[in-house]
Amino acid sequence: MAAVSAMGVSQHLSSCNNLVPEWTSQEVSTGTTIMAVEYDGGVVIGADSRTTTGAYIANRVTDKLTPIHDRIFCCRSGSAADTQAIADAVTYQLGFHSIELDEPPLVQTAANLFKDMCYRYREELMAGIIVAGWDKRRGGQVYTVPVGGMLSRQPVSVGGSGSTYIYGYVDSNYRTGMSKEECLRFAAGALSLAMERDGSSGGVVRLAVINEEGVERQCILGNQLPKFSTV
């Protein structure tokens, strides 16, 4: 995140005209909280819904869970323009690959396509992506591709600026062998906590469950979020 704050400072210095508000010249960023959890039979993914330009919320109902293929989604964090462009490119490449293969693509393939792009253009891009989905070979899988272009498979992954606030919650509450409903409650709880503390995360909680049958999407509005404190 040090690289991110440096970028923020340089953009402020470049707009020396005090009468044009800063957020008109700042890049749109999904300062965000995203997460993905594997369970036996699929994955649960979740994200907040806030996109900011500086201190202004450009979109308070963003959908950061982007479909890449029928059973593969990606969670986007970082620069909105960069992640949208990468997701569009990978969607095209994966669709082409799947037609060539004449079968649904593997989640690992999608993750590698993201990794290739994020690593090759690592100097120009600011994108932290979590790829999650279901395929016939390995079931539900979560792969994380943070800024810089590393690729790592994990049972649980969190990302975005709000993720720093929930590492403790995630590490202490995750257990292997959770059911789909437990995973949904776990994800909703983690995202609510992050949205409570991180200024760049907020809005509604978007959840999706991906398994063999298909994709179920949910949206939890602000007043229905799980409450952790009575203050």
Next chain:
Amino acid sequence: MATLSVCQPQYGGFSFENCKRNALLESEITKLGCSVPAARKTGTTICGVVFKDGVVLGADTRATEGMIVADKNCSKIHFISPNIYCCGAGTAADTEMTTQLISSNLELHSLSTGRLPRVATANRMLKQMLFRYQGYIGAALVLGGVDCNGPHLYSIYPHGSTDKLPYVTMGSGSLAAMAVFEDRYVPNMEVEDAKQLVRDAIAAGIFNDLGSGSNIDLCVITKDKLDYLRPHDEANKKGVRTGNYKYKRGTTGVLTKSVTPLDLEVVEETVQTMDTS
């Protein structure tokens, strides 16, 4: 994005630092008999809303060149295709050229497919071009139209990110306009309500943002027809002078008149031929 550290100055909100200095300067300047310089104006207010049968796009009409209003009645709603229009904020040349380029490419595409162009296609073309230029093309756009899949509205940022929403605002007056939308937007409005809402949102930008002004242009796009209302509302008509300040010949009496011829001698004579062929 990341939290600010304590030692960094705050970037958001109003900075009261210069108020004391300004008050001092004002008193000094009026003592000398001059006037304090006027505020600088930059920016735009553009917005769009999806209603029951289509979309309504709105824009103010002020174009500024630094401190000066370069054009009091410029057109910020650009043609993309007969069923798709695009409002542009930011650098005027960038928005003009970008929309013209995509309009041209979209017409070729439409002839190639044999179908009416879709708003999503225009959105894809615009975002891919703006991303390629990494934000150096300063065009912030509100793209709206009606196609075979219904009415659509997109906001497109200079770096190439887009949002598909039922109501969007862009430009320096976008906060004022968004305040009006957040208060009064409801889904599936009638056309007159939608026009009134967009008119009020742009008016909020015009009267509360120093960078926007003059008239309000509207563009109502539905499946069957298109209304390009320019101007829809002349919110800032130029005032009429109440008196005549011209003086008749002979108002000032002539007391004396003296004529002094000036003796000029020719120092140098040069001939420069002009090519008129």
